Amino acid sequence: MSITSLEDLRNQLGTLREPDESARKRAEAREPQLTKPPGSLGRLEELAAWVSAWQGQHPPQMDSPHICVFAGNHGIVAKGVSAYPQEVTQQMVHGFEAGSAAVNQLSQTFGITLQVIALDLATPTGDFTETSALDEAGFVDAFNRGAAAVPGDADMIGVGEMGIGNTTSAAALCLALYGGDAAAWTGAGTGVAGAALAKKVSVVADGVSRHRSNISDGLDALQKLGGRELVAITGAIVQARQSRVPVMIDGFISSAAAAALETTRAGALDHCLVAHASAEKGHNLLLKSLKKQPLLDLNMRLGEASGAALATAIVKAAINCHNGMATFAEAGVSDKEN
Amino acid sequence: MSITSLEDLRNQLGTLREPDESARKRAEAREPQLTKPPGSLGRLEELAAWVSAWQGQHPPQMDSPHICVFAGNHGIVAKGVSAYPQEVTQQMVHGFEAGSAAVNQLSQTFGITLQVIALDLATPTGDFTETSALDEAGFVDAFNRGAAAVPGDADMIGVGEMGIGNTTSAAALCLALYGGDAAAWTGAGTGVAGAALAKKVSVVADGVSRHRSNISDGLDALQKLGGRELVAITGAIVQARQSRVPVMIDGFISSAAAAALETTRAGALDHCLVAHASAEKGHNLLLKSLKKQPLLDLNMRLGEASGAALATAIVKAAINCHNGMATFAEAGVSDKEN
Numbered sequence: 001m002s003i004t005s006l007e008d009l010r011n012q013l014g015t016l017r018e019p020d021e022s023a024r025k026r027a028e029a030r031e032p033q034l035t036k037p038p039g040s041l042g043r044l045e046e047l048a049a050w051v052s053a054w055q056g057q058h059p060p061q062m063d064s065p066h067i068c069v070f071a072g073n074h075g076i077v078a079k080g081v082s083a084y085p086q087e088v089t090q091q092m093v094h095g096f097e098a099g100s101a102a103v104n105q106l107s108q109t110f111g112i113t114l115q116v117i118a119l120d121l122a123t124p125t126g127d128f129t130e131t132s133a134l135d136e137a138g139f140v141d142a143f144n145r146g147a148a149a150v151p152g153d154a155d156m157i158g159v160g161e162m163g164i165g166n167t168t169s170a171a172a173l174c175l176a177l178y179g180g181d182a183a184a185w186t187g188a189g190t191g192v193a194g195a196a197l198a199k200k201v202s203v204v205a206d207g208v209s210r211h212r213s214n215i216s217d218g219l220d221a222l223q224k225l226g227g228r229e230l231v232a233i234t235g236a237i238v239q240a241r242q243s244r245v246p247v248m249i250d251g252f253i254s255s256a257a258a259a260a261l262e263t264t265r266a267g268a269l270d271h272c273l274v275a276h277a278s279a280e281k282g283h284n285l286l287l288k289s290l291k292k293q294p295l296l297d298l299n300m301r302l303g304e305a306s307g308a309a310l311a312t313a314i315v316k317a318a319i320n321c322h323n324g325m326a327t328f329a330e331a332g333v334s335d336k337e338n
Numbered sequence: 339m340s341i342t343s344l345e346d347l348r349n350q351l352g353t354l355r356e357p358d359e360s361a362r363k364r365a366e367a368r369e370p371q372l373t374k375p376p377g378s379l380g381r382l383e384e385l386a387a388w389v390s391a392w393q394g395q396h397p398p399q400m401d402s403p404h405i406c407v408f409a410g411n412h413g414i415v416a417k418g419v420s421a422y423p424q425e426v427t428q429q430m431v432h433g434f435e436a437g438s439a440a441v442n443q444l445s446q447t448f449g450i451t452l453q454v455i456a457l458d459l460a461t462p463t464g465d466f467t468e469t470s471a472l473d474e475a476g477f478v479d480a481f482n483r484g485a486a487a488v489p490g491d492a493d494m495i496g497v498g499e500m501g502i503g504n505t506t507s508a509a510a511l512c513l514a515l516y517g518g519d520a521a522a523w524t525g526a527g528t529g530v531a532g533a534a535l536a537k538k539v540s541v542v543a544d545g546v547s548r549h550r551s552n553i554s555d556g557l558d559a560l561q562k563l564g565g566r567e568l569v570a571i572t573g574a575i576v577q578a579r580q581s582r583v584p585v586m587i588d589g590f591i592s593s594a595a596a597a598a599l600e601t602t603r604a605g606a607l608d609h610c611l612v613a614h615a616s617a618e619k620g621h622n623l624l625l626k627s628l629k630k631q632p633l634l635d636l637n638m639r640l641g642e643a644s645g646a647a648l649a650t651a652i653v654k655a656a657i658n659c660h661n662g663m664a665t666f667a668e669a670g671v672s673d674k675e676n
Contacts, residue, residue: 035433036440037421037528041644042617042637083375083674091671095373100664102374108662109655190375191674279380297635298652299380306379313651314636317447324446326438333429336421336529 001242002144006136006219009143009238013265016241024053027060033327037336043295047273047315048322054246054271055155062319065312066154067107067305068236069096070146071118072229074165075127076207081168081200083191086124089164092304093118096162102302103160106309110316112158114305117149119228128172128207132224134231139219142228146235152243158275158312159236160250160305161229161257164190168200169227170256171282172207176221177263178289182208187252187281188301218260230257237261241271248315250308251278251301255286262290275311276300339580340482344474344557347481347576351603354579362391365398371665375674381633385611385653386660392584392609393493400657403650404492405445405643406574407434408484409456410567412503413465414545419506419538421529424462427502430642431456434500440640441498444647448654450496452643455487457566466510466545470562472569477557480566484573490581496613496650497574498588498643499567499595502528506538507565508594509620510545514559515594515601516627520546525590525619526639556598568595575599579609586653588646589616589639593624600628613649614638 003009027049032038039045051060071093077086095101096116099108107114119142125133134142150157163169167189174185182205192200211224222231233249234257240247249258249272261268269290276296277283287294295311328335341347365387370376377383389398409431415424433439434454437446445452457480463471472480488495501507505527512523520543530538549562560569571587572595578585587596587610599606607628614634615621625632633649666673 034440035430035438036640040528040638040640041440042639044636044638085672088672091669092373095664095669095671098664098669100373100662100669102372102379102659102663105658105662106655109658110651190378295636298382298633300378300382301380302374302378310652310655313448313655314648317444317648317651320443320447321440324438324443325440326433326436331429331433331436331438333433334423334426 001147001239003140005140009219013268016268017244019053020056021053023056023058024049026058027052027322034325035328035331035333041321044318044321047318051246051315051319054244056244059323060319061155062316064154065112065156065316066151067112067114067158067160067309068149069103069116069160069162069305070229070232071121071162072227073121073124074163074169074227075124076168076203077165078127079129079203081203082164082189084164086164089162090121092162101304102306103304103309106306110309110313112309112312115149117145117232119145119232125227128225129203129210133226134223139223139231142231143235146232147239150236150239150243150245154245156246156248156312156315157236157240158248158250158305158308159233159254160303160308161233161253162304163227163229166227166229166253167280168203169225169230170253172204172225173221173256173260174282174286175204175208176215176225177218177259184285185282218263222260226257233257234261237272247272248308248312249274250305251276251303252280252283253303255283255290259286259290276307339485339577341478343478347557351606354606355582357391358394359391361394361396362387364396365390372663373666373669373671379659382656382659385656389584389653389657392582394582397661398657399493400654402492403450403494403654404489405450405452405496405498405647406487407441407454407498407500407643408567408570409459409500410565411459411462412501412507412565413462414506414541415503416465417467417541419541420502420527422502424502427500428459430500439642440644441642441647444644448647448651450647450650453487455483455570457483457570463565466563467541467548471564472561477561477569480569481573484570485577488574488577488581488583492583494584494586494650494653495574495578496586496588496643496646497571497592498641498646499571499591500642501565501567504565504567504591505618506541507563507568508591510542510563511559511594511598512620512624513542513546514553514563515556515597522623523620556601560598564595571595572599575610585610586646586650587612588643589614589641590618590621591641593621593628597624597628614645
């Protein structure tokens with residue numbers, strides 16, 4: 001898929017693919033036959049049925065999970081919102097390409113292929129306290145690049161990001177989408193505290209004030225306050241839905257990007273899981289707003305799809321149990337007495 | 339190691355190996371040099387230091403994790419406490435050996451070797467409402483078989499169990515160790531409810547009443563109320579400590595067995611993690627008593643080291659990050675500005 005405008009995207013969000021209830025039912029019919037007390041694998045059992053429904057097949061597959069890490073730069077860093085300089089975005093992209101970052105180790109550990117998509121790093125988005133982060137053409141381009149990154153034959157995609165300054169952008173996006181206090185959405189990011197954090201909160205509040213009258217839905221908010229990597233994540237999520245590829249959303253920033261879709265079209269994230277509860281302030285509140293229960297809670301706040309890689313391993317394990325375990329009949333194990 | 343009596347074990351618990359603080363410090367010195375904001379990998383960073391300390395080496399290793407599943411049968415099943423017949427213990431052992439159970443799929447998924455140790459399944463322990471579950475010789479034998487199962491070259495061992503009736507035994511053990519209401523420790527196990535669950539609660543209360551005056555510490559309680567697989571788990575845990583092998587404790591039953599050590603000698607579980615918060619009633623209370631925060635919470639309650647396998651994958655990922663990531667200097671990434 002690709003889009004030509006925000007209005008085109010709004011229209012396309014009206015025709016999202018639905019889950020395959022027949023595949024889900026076949027999974028649910030197999031599960032109680034497996035040699036374990038019913039329900040004893042907890043969320044692993046739910047995952048097997050959920051993946052079947054969104055892949056549109058039973059048995060579900062998890063041989064080829066894939067991760068997309070999108071990178072972007074942010075004009076807002078001129079306001080001093082990050083503990084690291086902007087060039088770190090490009091340096092970390094080199095690290096991903098060299099295989100030396102956390103997400104490389106994590107995806108290698110679990111046999112997940114990894115792709116890094118750097119989005120015009122030399123041209124940061126506009127400073128959203130002064131102008132729109134992206135114009136409509138910039139939004140459309142980033143969205144389409146995100147959509148194009150999804151391998152149609154992946155069994156699942158994890159989406160993550162790298163972008164110095166993007167917790168500021170994500171916090172502003174959440175404030176625009178859900179309201180509340182700027183301070184409730186604004187956290188330490190890479191590690192700001194004290195006066196620097198107070199400044200970050202006021203930047204978030206100022207940015208949202210400036211654009212509020214021009215924001216009618218999540219997509220407007222994403223264009224005004226987001227960044228290319230956040231927009232690309234939404235492109236990957238929508239493309240994955242249409243390609244029957246379930247999605248693993250990483251942490252705070254990825255969830256914030258995804259929330260722009262959900263607030264525009266309820267149910268747009270039904271084919272998505274959230275990997276983990278990030279330690280970044282605002283994520284728990286965002287998870288409640290999205291009504292998503294993350295798979296993991298390991299006090300992580302790195303981004304770069306690190307949580308998505310770990311959570312994808314859990315899904316892989318769930319699918320292997322569902323597909324590989326023997327039934328009571330096959331194993332000659334006595335079933336429950338009552 | 340091996341023991342000749344409970345008294346011998348009490349003595350040996352006085353000479354447990356201590357962690358290697360030098361290895362821990364080397365891990366803690368490397369961590370902030372890696373290309374990520376300090377602390378951003380959360381518990382993964384703690385795990386790298388913790389494994390280093392308990393393995394007594396830096397870099398830590400996680401190439402050869404191993405799982406021991408101990409199986410035993412319980413006289414208490416004569417009281418109708420389980421939803422499944424006793425022969426299921428042996429049938430599931432065949433399943434583990436054939437590779438068709440959940441723990442087989444999970445350990446294969448993550449490259450964990452698996453060993454199943456069936457402990458005299460044809461001779462269930464005594465019904466603890468009428469007699470002691472094990473005599474001292476039976477305790478010593480099960481303990482030593484648990485200790486002997488630990489491969490000295492494993493990087494970590496996960497301990498789990500299979501035994502129809504053993505949630506009843508574990509609940510009684512917890513009640514004896516920590517007090518409170520029998521109902522607070524007694525859950526559905528493989529799936530009992532209503533009158534059957536009420537009966538199970540009264541069996542637990544009766545068993546503890548019967549033996550209370552003969553229980554002076556956790557080891558006494560384990561002998562009177564436990565089962566061979568629970569005792570073997572304690573043997574594996576103590577042997578692992580002396581062999582510098584960190585331990586991953588599975589769920590409710592494994593934690594209850596482990597608690598018999600901790601209540602006898604505080605700190606005996608310092609080289610152990612708890613894999614997950616089991617959905618079995620009593621586990622959360624037990625985790626609080628043990629002051630252990632589990633790595634996962636996936637609403638599982640299967641036992642057979644299924645949670646330990648998943649959590650070991652998280653540890654493997656943590657170690658791969660710690661060892662495999664580049665430092666800021668190696669990667670040419672700019673460090674924090676302040």
